[in-house]
Amino acid sequence: MQLKVIAFDADDTLWVNEPYFRETENRFFELFQDYLPQHTVARELLKTEIDNLTLYGYGIKGFILSMIETALRISEKTIPLEVIERILQEGKDLLQKPVEIIDGVEDVLNALKGNYRLVMATKGDLLDQERKLKKSKLEHYFHHIEIMSDKREDDYRKLIKHLDIKPEEFLMIGNSLKSDALPVLNIGGHAIHVPYHITWAHETIETTIENKNFRQAEKIRDVLKLL
Amino acid sequence: MQLKVIAFDADDTLWVNEPYFRETENRFFELFQDYLPQHTVARELLKTEIDNLTLYGYGIKGFILSMIETALRISEKTIPLEVIERILQEGKDLLQKPVEIIDGVEDVLNALKGNYRLVMATKGDLLDQERKLKKSKLEHYFHHIEIMSDKREDDYRKLIKHLDIKPEEFLMIGNSLKSDALPVLNIGGHAIHVPYHITWAHETIETTIENKNFRQAEKIRDVLKLL
Helix, strand or coil, X not given: CCCCEEEECCECCCECCHHHHHHXXXXXXXXXXXXXXXXXXXXXXXXXXXXXXXXXXXXXXHHHHHHHHHHHHHCCCCCCHHHHHHHHHHHHHHHCCCCCECCCHHHHHHHHCCCCEEEEEEECXXXXXXXXXXXXXXXXXXXXXXXXXXXXXXXXXXXXHHCCCCHHHEEEEECCHHHHHHHHHHCCCEEEECCCCCCCHHHCCCCCCCCCCEEECCCCCHHHHHC | CCCCEEEECCECCCECCHHHHHHHHHHHHHCCCCCCCHHHHHHHHHHHHHHHHHHHCCCHHHHHXXXXXXXXXXCCCCCCHHHHHHHHHHHHHHHXXXXXXXXXXXXXXXXXCCCCEEEEEEECCHXXXXXXXXHHCCHHHCCEEEEECCCCHHHHHHHHHHCCCCHHHEEEEECCHHHHHHHHHHCCXXXXXXXXXXXXXXXXXXXXXXXXXXXXXXCCCHHHHHC
């Protein structure tokens, strides 16, 4: 590998994210526990989120709007307005969660920062990701921050062009095979998958990646052994 | 002026934006017309928006969430759920508005593109602004697109550093004295104010700018005479 740039996904790669969403979802499910089984509410919420993804994009604000829409639909507009108020508050709470750095992240960033240009490349709401980066105190490790509306091949092509490097000089590290590994490998870059113990249903894929530029890690610290 | 980069604000500078928000707001006011005077609803909505700005940031999704919150509060949770459904739909409609380029914009971009690096610098939801840029068919004029969570002095300092130029080589053109002119002038850049016939209350300021780097235009076409 002739790497110049190592890019890190943020949510569930650098810091804890999905567990906070899950906690909020669980409280959402509880609002309907007397009427509907949890798996039905979960399925309906995911359906709303995916239907709205092209319009709302990734991030908490779209998630809140999708929860409200789902609440109206599955209750056939019979829930009290207190439920809507509660969902709005859940969203505000989610936007103000502390940022908990995943174990080993700082060791890896410290070990790599002198030898590579480090980049953070993440999806989500612009302001929310900037706020989390600031709270994380990791900003100083990164040469460049890219907050992307999506992580498809074209989005990575633009990022690599912007960084003025070749795809083979780019390594992406992240917890999503679908967003962090596959599109990067498809355009000739390198990828290391560092799984997180829970993944959003929309980010999961059933596949085995066979690509000479792909490495599987168990923990973020393994990255150092793989380079 | 030894300009290298000319940056354009997007909403209400390159394309029509605020009128769409106003139309949506007017339909929101109508929902309460039997209970509350319009100016009261307008004041309450603006209050909610400003209170939520640090948490939600700029853009349509935050606006929808603030409309829902305002509807709950001013009705003391007595509105039917159809109102919430209606607000969600208004938000989706707003996200899908056509992009109408303001008269003269293409002439100005065409005249300038050979002599300067042109940049688009805008606030708002990442995905929404990217979508509008794509719909606008103006993307090819721009060397760089910057979607910012805010437009304060520090945000412009970062942009200018990223563009690898000096502040005095940077000109910002936009419809907001508060966001497009003042912070840029304060850090040593140039600004041209091109007013739009309506401005969001939160963007209006009562001031007269006296700065050798500031120019007032009436229409976007005047920019060519001022350079």
